Amino acid sequence: MMKDVxxxxxxxxKSYVHNLDPRLxxxxxxxxxxxxxxxxxxxxxxxxxxxxxxxxxxxxxxxLRVFKAIKGILFLIVFTTLLNLLFYNxxxxxxxxxxxxxxKEGILFSVFLVIRLVLLITCSSLLTYTTTPVAxxxxxxxxxxxLTLIRFPVRELAQIMSIALRYIPILMDxxxxxxxAQKARGANFETGGLVSRVKAVIPVLIPLLLSSFRRAExxxxxxxxxxxxxxxxxxxxxxxxxxxxxxxAFFAGAALITGVVLLNVYLxxxx
Amino acid sequence: xxxxxFENVSFSYEEGGAFAIKNLNFSVEEGEFVAILGxxxxxxxxxxxxxxxxxxxxxxxxxxxxxxLTDKNLFDIRKQVGIVFQNPDNQTVASIVExxxxxxxxxxxxxxxxxxxxxxxxxxxxxxxxxxxxxxSRLSGGQKQRIAIAGVLxxxxxxxxxxxxxxMLDPKGRREIIDVVTRLNREQGITVLLITHFMEEAxxxxxxxxxxxxxxxxxxxxxxxxxxxxxxxxxxxxLPLIGRICKELRAGGMPVQDTLDASSLxxxxxxxVSKQSI
Numbered sequence: 001m002m003k004d005v006x007x008x009x010x011x012x013x014k015s016y017v018h019n020l021d022p023r024l025x026x027x028x029x030x031x032x033x034x035x036x037x038x039x040x041x042x043x044x045x046x047x048x049x050x051x052x053x054x055x056x057x058x059x060x061x062x063x064l065r066v067f068k069a070i071k072g073i074l075f076l077i078v079f080t081t082l083l084n085l086l087f088y089n090x091x092x093x094x095x096x097x098x099x100x101x102x103x104k105e106g107i108l109f110s111v112f113l114v115i116r117l118v119l120l121i122t123c124s125s126l127l128t129y130t131t132t133p134v135a136x137x138x139x140x141x142x143x144x145x146x147l148t149l150i151r152f153p154v155r156e157l158a159q160i161m162s163i164a165l166r167y168i169p170i171l172m173d174x175x176x177x178x179x180x181a182q183k184a185r186g187a188n189f190e191t192g193g194l195v196s197r198v199k200a201v202i203p204v205l206i207p208l209l210l211s212s213f214r215r216a217e218x219x220x221x222x223x224x225x226x227x228x229x230x231x232x233x234x235x236x237x238x239x240x241x242x243x244x245x246x247x248x249a250f251f252a253g254a255a256l257i258t259g260v261v262l263l264n265v266y267l268x269x270x271x
Numbered sequence: 272x273x274x275x276x277f278e279n280v281s282f283s284y285e286e287g288g289a290f291a292i293k294n295l296n297f298s299v300e301e302g303e304f305v306a307i308l309g310x311x312x313x314x315x316x317x318x319x320x321x322x323x324x325x326x327x328x329x330x331x332x333x334x335x336x337x338x339x340l341t342d343k344n345l346f347d348i349r350k351q352v353g354i355v356f357q358n359p360d361n362q363t364v365a366s367i368v369e370x371x372x373x374x375x376x377x378x379x380x381x382x383x384x385x386x387x388x389x390x391x392x393x394x395x396x397x398x399x400x401x402x403x404x405x406x407x408s409r410l411s412g413g414q415k416q417r418i419a420i421a422g423v424l425x426x427x428x429x430x431x432x433x434x435x436x437x438x439m440l441d442p443k444g445r446r447e448i449i450d451v452v453t454r455l456n457r458e459q460g461i462t463v464l465l466i467t468h469f470m471e472e473a474x475x476x477x478x479x480x481x482x483x484x485x486x487x488x489x490x491x492x493x494x495x496x497x498x499x500x501x502x503x504x505x506x507x508x509x510l511p512l513i514g515r516i517c518k519e520l521r522a523g524g525m526p527v528q529d530t531l532d533a534s535s536l537x538x539x540x541x542x543x544v545s546k547q548s549i
Contacts, residue, residue, distance in 0.1 A: 133366070159364070162364065162365055163364055163365075166366045166408075170360050215358075215361045218356060218358060218361035218362075219361050219362065221320070221356065222354075222361060222362040223364060223374075224325060224349070225323055225325060225353065225423075226375035226423060227349045227379050227426060229346065234377045234380055235376075235380045235382060235383065236377060236383070237369075237373035237376070237377055237386040237387070237390075238370065
């Protein structure tokens with residue numbers, strides 16, 4: 001469908017997961033994260049893993065590409081694993097040196113944590129791989145809709161998000177243009193210490209900020225000229241609709257949480 | 272019926288400052304195609320913003336289809352007067368073409384089905400039907416500006432003002448926009464106010480107005496205006512290329528008439544050349 005919305009992480013293809021209602025994908029992701037953290041033994045995590053593997057399969061996004069998202073938090077994973085591995089207080093001690101102790105429980109917990117983090121990141125990135133930013137915004141708007149009851153300006157917020165999305169590519173182009181202009185005058189962005197690099201960014205940021213203000217003003221005029229009044233009642237052209245496919249995915253999410261909780265109860269917590 | 276009427280309208284950006292618009296009197300008939308010419312700072316953009324209440328006049332009366340513009344009827348006036356601005360990037364609010372066109376129609380609280388029909392109509396009017404689901408940022412400048420026009424058309428205004436809407440486009444994009452606007456004027460009967468400093472663009476208009484320092488200094492058909500080229504120069508406006516060619520030809524000894532039509536100039540040159548060769 002919207003094959004062109006390719007900035008961000010969106011992986012354009014046609015699949016069951018791509019076609020799901022964005023609201024449902026968001027709710028499913030939340031349910032999934034809850035399930036990951038409710039799981040107290042490896043059976044529960046195995047369940048979560050199977051569900052994720054199936055989702056990736058149905059989404060037709062290349063597996064390698066999905067796992068590439070982990071690269072971003074690799075440092076975090078290694079760091080927390082090391083901490084847990086070396087400092088976890090357990091009963092079965094394997095090795096001890098200075099303030100570090102490696103225990104059986106520590107190893108198990110570290111492995112557990114790594115699996116949790118990896119599942120968490122892969123599942124979240126699967127959402128952004130299969131949902132366009134525009135659809136995500138629509139989904140968030142629709143999910144937040146009950147907040148209008150307490151006078152929270154949901155539609156205005158959605159408008160802001162939608163405009164922000166529209167201006168990301170424009171401002172990226174502009175940044176590049178300004179950087180090139182500064183480079184042409186001898187600015188250096190690539191070398192030097194932290195301080196000089198930060199200093200080099202300032203002559204880029206200021207023109208960018210100024211031009212953003214100018215754009216905002218012009219956009220405001222253009223919106224007003226098209227009868228935008230903010231508070232007044234507007235209608236909406238695009239409406240999200242639930243289908244049987246969405247219902248199916250909803251039950252899958254509910255089943256996952258129930259399953260994990262049951263596994264905890266019957267097989268006992270490992271950690 | 273008069274679509275737009277200005278009566279002694281004045282406006283200055285700073286209180287006590289220089290007038291951007293000074294005691295302006297003019298009117299546009301429904302269905303007219305008027306070009307407003309002037310160099311930078313002549314007040315032509317201010318005029319556009321005054322017409323739909325983006326700016327409030329310091330003095331004088333502005334009427335749109337006989338109704339006087341006040342604080343209270345701004346919304347209704349804006350439904351009738353649409354403005355397309357200069358920078359296409361600063362006019363689109365959504366990432367997807369159809370979402371952006373829907374924006375204005377959503378603002379005037381139309382039902383969903385009607386918005387769908389308006390999008391069809393607007394895209395067809397600017398000849399961009401196949402781009403309905405495209406991403407705005409991937410389009411060319413001329414295409415983006417056509418989408419901006421479509422976004423304004425979705426509100427179905429009776430008057431369309433183009434405020435230097437071609438200034439940032441390449442020649443191809445400029446021609447696209449002028450073609451679209453001319454067609455809208457002829458086929459849909461939309462009143463067009465084309466504000467520009469490109470003299471060539473004024474050729475399609477039924478009437479041209481030249482502004483200088485907030486006042487109207489010349490008025491007439493584009494041909495009339497272009498014949499007074501010495502006067503145009505004093506307002507920092509230069510003739511379209513074809514007009515300058517006529518002038519140079521005459522200076523070079525070829526007795527051609529002033530014209531802005533390429534084919535009639537070609538015929539005249541051919542006639543002169545064949546006369547000489549005999």
